Amino acid sequence: MTAEPILIVKDLTIDLLTAHTAVRPVDSISYQLRRGETLAIVGESGSGKTVTCFAPLGLMPVGVKADVSGSVLFEGTELVGANEETLRSLRGKSIGFIFQDPMSALNPARRIGHQIAEVAELHLGITPRAAEARALDLIKMVGMSDPNARLKQYPHELSGGLRQRVMIAISIAAEPKLLVADEPTTALDVTVQAQILRLLKEIQARMDMAMVLITHDMGVVAGAADRVLVMYAGRQAEVGPTEKVLVAPRHPYTMGLIDAIPRRDDAIGSRFRGLSGLPPILGAPIKGCAFTPRCRHSVEGCGAQRPPLRTTADPAVMAACPVLNA
Amino acid sequence: MLVFIAKRARNAVLLLFLASVLCFTLVVSAPGNVAILIAELRTPTATKEDIAKVEEELGLNKPLLERYGFWLQGALKGNLGISYKTGEDVGAALRSRLSVTATLVAGGAVVAFVLSLLVGFIGALWAHRMPDYIMRGIALLGASTPSFFVGALLVYAFSVNWHLLPTFGFSGPASWVLPWLTLGFLPAAVLSRVVRVGFEDAMAKPYVLTARSKGLSQTRILFRDALPNIAPTYLNALGTQIGTMVVGAVVVEPLFAWQGLGDLFLAGVRFRDFMVVQACLLVFITFFVILNVVVDIGITLTDPRLRRQRS
Numbered sequence: 001m002t003a004e005p006i007l008i009v010k011d012l013t014i015d016l017l018t019a020h021t022a023v024r025p026v027d028s029i030s031y032q033l034r035r036g037e038t039l040a041i042v043g044e045s046g047s048g049k050t051v052t053c054f055a056p057l058g059l060m061p062v063g064v065k066a067d068v069s070g071s072v073l074f075e076g077t078e079l080v081g082a083n084e085e086t087l088r089s090l091r092g093k094s095i096g097f098i099f100q101d102p103m104s105a106l107n108p109a110r111r112i113g114h115q116i117a118e119v120a121e122l123h124l125g126i127t128p129r130a131a132e133a134r135a136l137d138l139i140k141m142v143g144m145s146d147p148n149a150r151l152k153q154y155p156h157e158l159s160g161g162l163r164q165r166v167m168i169a170i171s172i173a174a175e176p177k178l179l180v181a182d183e184p185t186t187a188l189d190v191t192v193q194a195q196i197l198r199l200l201k202e203i204q205a206r207m208d209m210a211m212v213l214i215t216h217d218m219g220v221v222a223g224a225a226d227r228v229l230v231m232y233a234g235r236q237a238e239v240g241p242t243e244k245v246l247v248a249p250r251h252p253y254t255m256g257l258i259d260a261i262p263r264r265d266d267a268i269g270s271r272f273r274g275l276s277g278l279p280p281i282l283g284a285p286i287k288g289c290a291f292t293p294r295c296r297h298s299v300e301g302c303g304a305q306r307p308p309l310r311t312t313a314d315p316a317v318m319a320a321c322p323v324l325n326a
Numbered sequence: 327m328l329v330f331i332a333k334r335a336r337n338a339v340l341l342l343f344l345a346s347v348l349c350f351t352l353v354v355s356a357p358g359n360v361a362i363l364i365a366e367l368r369t370p371t372a373t374k375e376d377i378a379k380v381e382e383e384l385g386l387n388k389p390l391l392e393r394y395g396f397w398l399q400g401a402l403k404g405n406l407g408i409s410y411k412t413g414e415d416v417g418a419a420l421r422s423r424l425s426v427t428a429t430l431v432a433g434g435a436v437v438a439f440v441l442s443l444l445v446g447f448i449g450a451l452w453a454h455r456m457p458d459y460i461m462r463g464i465a466l467l468g469a470s471t472p473s474f475f476v477g478a479l480l481v482y483a484f485s486v487n488w489h490l491l492p493t494f495g496f497s498g499p500a501s502w503v504l505p506w507l508t509l510g511f512l513p514a515a516v517l518s519r520v521v522r523v524g525f526e527d528a529m530a531k532p533y534v535l536t537a538r539s540k541g542l543s544q545t546r547i548l549f550r551d552a553l554p555n556i557a558p559t560y561l562n563a564l565g566t567q568i569g570t571m572v573v574g575a576v577v578v579e580p581l582f583a584w585q586g587l588g589d590l591f592l593a594g595v596r597f598r599d600f601m602v603v604q605a606c607l608l609v610f611i612t613f614f615v616i617l618n619v620v621v622d623i624g625i626t627l628t629d630p631r632l633r634r635q636r637s
Contacts, residue, residue: 059539062530092541099539104532109554109630118550119540154630170540 005032006177006210011070012080014048014055018064023283025051027234028070030309035177038204038211040225040242042218042257044279048234049214053180056080057095058087074178093123096171096209098200100183102163106155113139113151116169123174138169143199161192165199172203179204182214197224218261222246230254233280233290236309240317250312251319252295289322297323327626327633334622338615345611346401350394353600353607360410360598361386384410401608407601409594416605419590424609426496427586430505430575435568437510438517445514446521450548453526461518468515473574477508477581494583505582509574513567520563524556531555557628565621569614 014026025048033039041049055066056079072079074095079087091097099105107115113135120138121131132151139147142165155163164184171179184200185193201224204211213225221228221242228245230238230253238251249255256275277294280286288303289295295302299322307322361380365372368380381387385396400407406416449461468476484504485493492501528534529552537547576588587606594602626632 057539059535061535088538088541088543090541091539097536097539099532099536101532105536107533107537107551107555109557109628110551118542122541154634156631157634167536170536 003034005034006075007031007033007212008073009071010073012052012056012072013069014051015067016051016055016060016064017067021283025234025282026055029229029231029234029236031229031236031239033178033210033212035210036204036208037227038201038213038225040213040215040221040228041231042215042221042228043231044216046279046282047231049216049231050182052231053182053212053214054097057091057180058084059091059097092119092176093174094176095178095180096174096176098164098167098171098179098181098184101187102160102167103187105167106163108155111152111154112158112166116166116173119170119173134173135169138173139166141172141203142166142169143195160188161196164188164192164196168196168199168203172207172209175207177209179209179211180214181211183216184213185220186215186217193220194223200224218246218258230257233286234282235290235306236320237291238317238319239309240314244314244317248314250314250317250324251291251321252297252323253291254319256294256296289320299323330626331619331623334619338619341615342612345615346398346608347394349604349607349611350397353604354390354393356598358598360384360600363598364410397604406605406608409599409602411594411597411599411602416601419602420587420605420609423585423587423590426584427572427575427579427588429496429502430509430578430584430586431568431571433502433506434509434513434571434574434578435564437506438513438567438571439564441510441514442517442521445518446525447548449518449522450525450529450552451545453529458522461522465515465518465522468511469519471512473508473512474577474581476511477504477578480504480507494581496582496584501582505578505584508581509571509578512574513571517560517563517567520560521556524559525552528552528555554628558625558632561621561624561628565617565624569617572610572613 009032010030012026012029013024015022015024025046027048029048029052031039041052043049051060051066054060056068056072060066068080070080074090077086077090079090106112113132116135116138117128117131120126120134121128124131124134126134135151136147139150144150144162144165150158155166158166164187168184171181179200181200185196188196197220200211203209211224213220215221225242227240228238228242229236230245230251232253237253238245238249245254246258249258253275260272260274262272275294280290280293286306288301288305289298289307292298292302302322305322307320309318309320310324311317312319312324359377361377361384362372364384365376365380369376378387385393388396397407404417406420408414409416409419445461445465449458452458481493481504484491491504493504495501525548529548534547534551537551542550572588575586576592578584579586579588580592587609590602591606593599594606
């Protein structure tokens with residue numbers, strides 16, 4: 001954990017331009033990641049978690065143009081402004097991806113063996129036969145029974161949990177140094193979520209990979225992340241080691257998120273504690289701290305100026321809150 | 327899979343029977359009387375008695391059910407009756423013309439298949455760029471131009487102007503090219519849009535994002551990830567288009583003076599020659615039914631979700 005970071009993100013800002021609108025889902029995000037380390041990016045839907053990780057690598061849906069500025073250094077290579085060729089050579093080979101919905105992320109018309117093997121064939125420069133053997137190993141590695149039969153199956157023949165295992169096998173087929181997992185457990189049954197998360201951690205440890213874990217599930221954060229970055233309206237609200245941020249959140253938004261987790265001593269039938277209000281609409285101009293309208297601790301000056309990310313009383317934790325910073 | 331094919335075959339036979347009933351009903355209830363036409367052919371001043379005599383000869387005065395039963399019996403044995411007009415054996419006439427129409431439709435289908443894939447691929451590879459727009463223009467033009475006009479243009483260009491190909495006739499491969507192009511052009515235009523739109527659709531799917539996250543090239547994603555997913559839709563459309571080509575043959579055959587089924591059918595309709603019309607319809611319907619079964623099997627083979635379900 002003392003080595004140079006393999007991923008250095010600095011002042012990453014992304015504007016999305018569609019045919020009709022221009023929005024800024026990511027606004028000045030900075031973080032670093034070392035080998036073997038896991039960073040969880042947490043936030044509500046639409047807070048910019050996914051775009052933060054996918055847009056710099058050229059992975060945006062068709063028809064959406066992402067204007068990326070700032071800097072993303074991956075092993076010394078600048079990704080912002082890099083051409084598609086450079087980005088493509090990194091995808092799959094050095095950076096693996098896992099998507100939220102394993103039901104739609106796999107190709108329904110192709111055998112899963114091929115879908116895994118092609119990554120190995122492309123990036124490891126091995127023969128199709130060797131790639132198939134590699135796919136078999138990977139299927140075993142992600143803990144699927146009857147691996148030989150699995151190779152020849154199609155996605156629709158597998159359950160959601162198994163499909164996500166296939167997705168994991170695809171993402172690690174070329175032994176990437178960084179794994180980006182976008183809500184890898186969200187679409188799965190609760191009982192399967194823990195298995196998949198454990199599998200991810202195991203594989204990460206075995207391959208000494210860095211991992212960015214995009215999630216809105218504090219349970220996932222607690223179980224898997226070394227550090228956590230809380231995003232609100234495309235901005236970072238709080239960054240710090242998981243155990244510190246979860247136990248003693250500083251930013252009112254983080255407090256609200258953690259407070260919203262149902263507890264065992266909650267009375268049966270009691271109301272959920274949630275954050276009141278709604279996150280700001282994407283594209284609407286924000287004055288001052290974006291969380292002000294929903295914040296229980298806001299004071300008059302909160303809406304005046306955008307709060308910078310500053311070190312808190314604990315030097316390991318940083319937060320962007322006008323009240324804390326004052 | 328075999329069970330599935332057997333079931334389809336059984337349904338096809340049932341369908342054929344129903345179609346033959348419908349066909350018979352339609353043909354006999356169509357206005358016009360062949361007996362009058364024949365009687366007038368013999369003596370221009372035919373009387374009611376003359377007409378009755380003709381009806382007697384041809385068995386047209388028998389009850390409909392009996393006529394149908396008689397015809398079906400013969401058809402099952404391969405005897406499709408005698409042409410009212412020429413006295414020829416209808417079966418023999420069909421056989422001699424079947425190969426002509428089969429040559430036309432098969433060639434047209436190949437033209438439609440190759441052209442549509444070519445145009446569709448070009449559009450998909452250069453999506454939303456100049457080649458795509460040019461191909462889209464060609465497709466629009468092709469889909470909205472009637473085949474007799476396309477045929478005339480082709481004849482003008484290749485035969486009259488450049489003297490490359492014969493203007494008409496059925497005499498070896500050189501004389502087949504223009505009819506094939508004429509018949510295949512419109513279906514090619516329609517199918518190229520199916521390919522292009524299918525690719526557009528498929529390329530917006532989450533599994534394509536996955537494929538891109540693997541670092542695969544755009545071209546490889548098009549062919550390896552998107553293509554297998556549009557194959558069932560394409561086969562379905564191809565089947566429909568080949569079906570309509572049989573109808574197109576009725577127009578294209580006279581254009582190039584080919585003596586095919588279309589030509590026979592048209593002559594039969596004009597003369598109210600039930601036996602010929604009925605036999606032609608039966609051939610067309612049989613072709614449609616077989617085509618349907620083949621397309622269904624093709625779709626089942628290309629869509630793994632259906633394959634398991636039906637095996």
